[in-house]
Amino acid sequence: MLTLLAYAVLGIFFIGFGRRLWIYSQAPAPLLIPTTPAPVTRLGVMGRLFREVVFFESLFKGDKLAWIASYLFHGALAVVLIRHIRYFVDPLPALFAHFQIFGILAGLAMVGGLGLLFLRRLVIDRVRYISSPSDYLVLLLLIGIGVTGLAMTFLFRPDIVTIKEVMTNLFSFSSLSLPLFSFGDALFILHLSLVGLLLVIFPFSKLMHMGGIFFSPTRNQVDNPREVRHVNPWDGQK
Amino acid sequence: MADYDVPEIPEDIETPSLEPGTMGHLAPYPSVEKHMKPLGFPAAKVDNWQEEGIEKLGSMLEKYKSLQVFLDICVKCGACADKCHYYLGTKDPNNMPVARADLLRQVYRRYYTAAGKFAPGLVGAKDFDQETLDKWFTYYHQCSQCRRCSVFCPYGIDTAEITMAAREIMDAIGVGHKYTTEIVAKVHEVGNNLGIPKPALKGTLEFLEEDILETTGHDVRLPLDVEGADVLLVPPSADFFSEPHIMSLMGYAKVFHQAGISYTISSVASEAANFGMFIGSFEQKQKIAKRIAEQAQDLKVKRLVVGECGHAWRVAYSFWNTLNGPFDYLDPRYPAPQHICEFTHDLYQQGALTFDKEANDEYTVTMHDSCNVARASRMGPNPGGQFEIPRALIRATCNKYVEMDPETIREKTFCCGGGGGLLTDELMDLRIKGALPRVTALKRVMDQDGVNFLALICAICKAQFTKVLPMYGIPMDTVGGVHQLVSNAIQLGAKKGII
Ligand code: HEM
Ligand code: SF4
Ligand code: SF4
Numbered sequence: 067m068l069t070l071l072a073y074a075v076l077g078i079f080f081i082g083f084g085r086r087l088w089i090y091s092q093a094p095a096p097l098l099i100p101t102t103p104a105p106v107t108r109l110g111v112m113g114r115l116f117r118e119v120v121f122f123e124s125l126f127k128g129d130k131l132a133w134i135a136s137y138l139f140h141g142a143l144a145v146v147l148i149r150h151i152r153y154f155v156d157p158l159p160a161l162f163a164h165f166q167i168f169g170i171l172a173g174l175a176m177v178g179g180l181g182l183l184f185l186r187r188l189v190i191d192r193v194r195y196i197s198s199p200s201d202y203l204v205l206l207l208l209i210g211i212g213v214t215g216l217a218m219t220f221l222f223r224p225d226i227v228t229i230k231e232v233m234t235n236l237f238s239f240s241s242l243s244l245p246l247f248s249f250g251d252a253l254f255i256l257h258l259s260l261v262g263l264l265l266v267i268f269p270f271s272k273l274m275h276m277g278g279i280f281f282s283p284t285r286n287q288v289d290n291p292r293e294v295r296h297v298n299p300w301d302g303q304k
Numbered sequence: 305m306a307d308y309d310v311p312e313i314p315e316d317i318e319t320p321s322l323e324p325g326t327m328g329h330l331a332p333y334p335s336v337e338k339h340m341k342p343l344g345f346p347a348a349k350v351d352n353w354q355e356e357g358i359e360k361l362g363s364m365l366e367k368y369k370s371l372q373v374f375l376d377i378c379v380k381c382g383a384c385a386d387k388c389h390y391y392l393g394t395k396d397p398n399n400m401p402v403a404r405a406d407l408l409r410q411v412y413r414r415y416y417t418a419a420g421k422f423a424p425g426l427v428g429a430k431d432f433d434q435e436t437l438d439k440w441f442t443y444y445h446q447c448s449q450c451r452r453c454s455v456f457c458p459y460g461i462d463t464a465e466i467t468m469a470a471r472e473i474m475d476a477i478g479v480g481h482k483y484t485t486e487i488v489a490k491v492h493e494v495g496n497n498l499g500i501p502k503p504a505l506k507g508t509l510e511f512l513e514e515d516i517l518e519t520t521g522h523d524v525r526l527p528l529d530v531e532g533a534d535v536l537l538v539p540p541s542a543d544f545f546s547e548p549h550i551m552s553l554m555g556y557a558k559v560f561h562q563a564g565i566s567y568t569i570s571s572v573a574s575e576a577a578n579f580g581m582f583i584g585s586f587e588q589k590q591k592i593a594k595r596i597a598e599q600a601q602d603l604k605v606k607r608l609v610v611g612e613c614g615h616a617w618r619v620a621y622s623f624w625n626t627l628n629g630p631f632d633y634l635d636p637r638y639p640a641p642q643h644i645c646e647f648t649h650d651l652y653q654q655g656a657l658t659f660d661k662e663a664n665d666e667y668t669v670t671m672h673d674s675c676n677v678a679r680a681s682r683m684g685p686n687p688g689g690q691f692e693i694p695r696a697l698i699r700a701t702c703n704k705y706v707e708m709d710p711e712t713i714r715e716k717t718f719c720c721g722g723g724g725g726l727l728t729d730e731l732m733d734l735r736i737k738g739a740l741p742r743v744t745a746l747k748r749v750m751d752q753d754g755v756n757f758l759a760l761i762c763a764i765c766k767a768q769f770t771k772v773l774p775m776y777g778i779p780m781d782t783v784g785g786v787h788q789l790v791s792n793a794i795q796l797g798a799k800k801g802i803i
């Protein structure tokens with residue numbers, strides 16, 4: 067039963083995410099609309115996207131406070147995710163064994179960054195105006211994931227060996243059964259459920275920015291309309 | 305003038321606190337049958353407009369990647385919120401780009417996303433009802449499609465694309481905007497936005513030839529409909545009749561004269577402007593652009609050169625090849641099309657033109673980058689050429705040049721306040737307030753550096769500023785074209801010849 071639920075969650079995430087990406091990739095771009103000055107070569111565009119994804123270049127230009135908070139959160143999230151590999155992979159590659167301390171710091175940074183983003187949303191009148199309940203809730207959900215994660219590290223340690231067993235089992239398609247012996251175990255179940263919830267809403271929410279950023283025509287198009295003729299696929303006259 | 309509320313010019317551009325509803329009253333005049341029909345739009349609001357509008361949105365999601373992606377992925381970070389001149393000038397929260405885009409996003413969510421269907425309140429989804437439509441009509445006509453918001457958005461979300469889409473949907477259900485539809489109808493009928501017929505055009509050009517002959521002693525031609533000329537020059541039609549636009553037109557003519565390159569203006573394609581872009585319609589854009597390609601072929605020219613017009617240059621540079629191309633009948637040695645600034649700058653670099661900078665010594669010049677040139681096109685081979693080339697021309701023709709606040713020029717330039725099909729009198733209140741950020745930066749260099757000439761390369765900027773700057777107490781003749789400076793400085797006479 068639980069196994070089924072876990073696979074359903076993963077299924078919704080991967081199929082939903084994949085489907086959105088498919089829609090983005092298939093939607094035609096009738097005209098060239100890069101925000102200029104834009105790179106004039108494909109390679110240049112890859113550089114532009116790289117800078118957007120890795121440094122949040124435009125956000126840096128646009129809003130320093132949002133950039134700091136957001137970079138803290140996303141950067142930390144990336145580290146945390148990498149660190150999580152230890153719970154899924156056995157044996158653990160040597161490289162990851164040393165990630166422990168970074169992982170804990172990153173966990174704190176992640177929750178800190180999220181807290182800042184949440185505060186910002188409450189305090190700045192412009193951002194408050196444009197926020198829907200869902201915008202706060204996603205942040206709370208992520209904070210919840212972060213806090214339960216940290217609590218397991220600092221306060222109530224669940225049985226790591228069992229958990230690792232559970233997770234590796236899950237991914238080797240054997241059955242999933244959750245241990246519930248201690249408060250730590252309960253925390254773990256909560257943590258896992260929140261992550262499940264995140265995965266389920268992912269494809270249906272603004273979290274799709276993670277995939278969509280690569281398909282944004284103002285960022286991913288080459289500025290070469292005079293050199294190479296761009297054809298609108300649905301232009302009746304061609 | 306007294307009826308308008310003109311803001312005080314602050315020391316520096318300030319981000320105001322929100323004042324909801326300040327601009328809720330200001331919708332443009334609705335279009336009427338006479339202007340809607342020729343464009344193939346319903347004459348009046350259709351009965352089942354809700355269904356039709358929602359359906360149109362659905363079909364557009366399948367046609368525009370920009371729309372689909374932008375509607376999905378905005379994270380509401382607010383980085384764009386204080387970047388719009390209309391928000392800065394009006395304080396109306398619906399003029400924050402993200403809030404403006406949300407007016408359409410709410411409807412998208414309601415009908416095209418699972419979350420909006422099942423939990424509209426949670427994700428801010430709204431029905432497409434009369435109230436929403438009214439807001440659309442108001443606030444999608446308070447966006448000049450300037451793309452400033454897209455520069456600062458982490459995903460490049462371009463609210464101009466959303467505005468165009470919303471206008472296209474409104475047209476499809478018979479809720480059009482009078483000014484823009486009227487102008488598009490006029491282009492189809494007469495050939496230009498101002499509705500200038502051929503005899504009047506011919507008269508103006510002859511008058512200008514006489515004027516130049518009188519003032520300079522040189523027989524500079526402004527030829528009309530000459531078959532076999534090398535170049536077809538396509539200026540915005542305002543260049544034929546409006547001040548100060550006409551001074552730039554004389555500048556172009558002198559450049560052609562001095563370089564010894566034969567050219568012609570076409571009475572059929574006497575308009576570079578393409579308001580099809582403002583109403584968002586691909587078909588209208590294409591239909592309007594086609595006239596120019598057809599004239600280029602009929603007149604057997606080898607090159608296409610576009611005059612000083614911002615959105616026209618975007619359409620020409622970025623879209624013509626797609627709309628009209630391929631340009632295989634033109635001379636492949638030259639970019640097709642070419643901007644008049646590129647054209648003049650090339651000639652200058654080859655040594656074909658001589659400028660006397662002292663002719664412009666009465667001016668201390670600053671340059672206002674026009675949105676569509678700055679953020680939606682290029683000049684020359686390198687990114688950013690759209691900033692460097694006009695500046696190089698100004699520096700070549702003037703001794704005194706000053707930049708405005710770097711946060712307000714180049715790709716961060718502020719719209720003049722009149723772009724995107726809003727250059728109409730009923731929106732004057734918006735135009736005045738939207739100009740505030742630009743006026744603030746301009747006033748600073750006027751006070752500090754004695755700037756008295758605002759150099760422009762856009763017909764709409766010129767028209768907007770000549771009207772609005774005086775309301776802020778800045779003299780009208782501060783406004784001029786880059787080729788007006790060229791016109792003043794160019795040395796006519798012994799030709800160096802280049803070709
Ligand atoms: C390619 C990967 C990603 C990139 C480039 C990226 C980039 C960004 C950027 C630039 C912002 C805007 C700034 C802000 O308001 O924080 C943002 C916001 C956000 N991102 Fe990501 N992101 C990525 C992946 C993710 C993932 C995997 C998650 C969560 C699971 C996530 C959650 C969020 C949230 C919740 C916000 C909104 C923050 C707020 O409320 O202000 N992102 N992202
Ligand atoms: S395109 Fe320009 S006018 Fe429109 S919302 Fe963005 S900044 Fe404002
Ligand atoms: S900057 Fe982009 S992502 Fe952020 S609120 Fe504006 S449109 Fe949305």
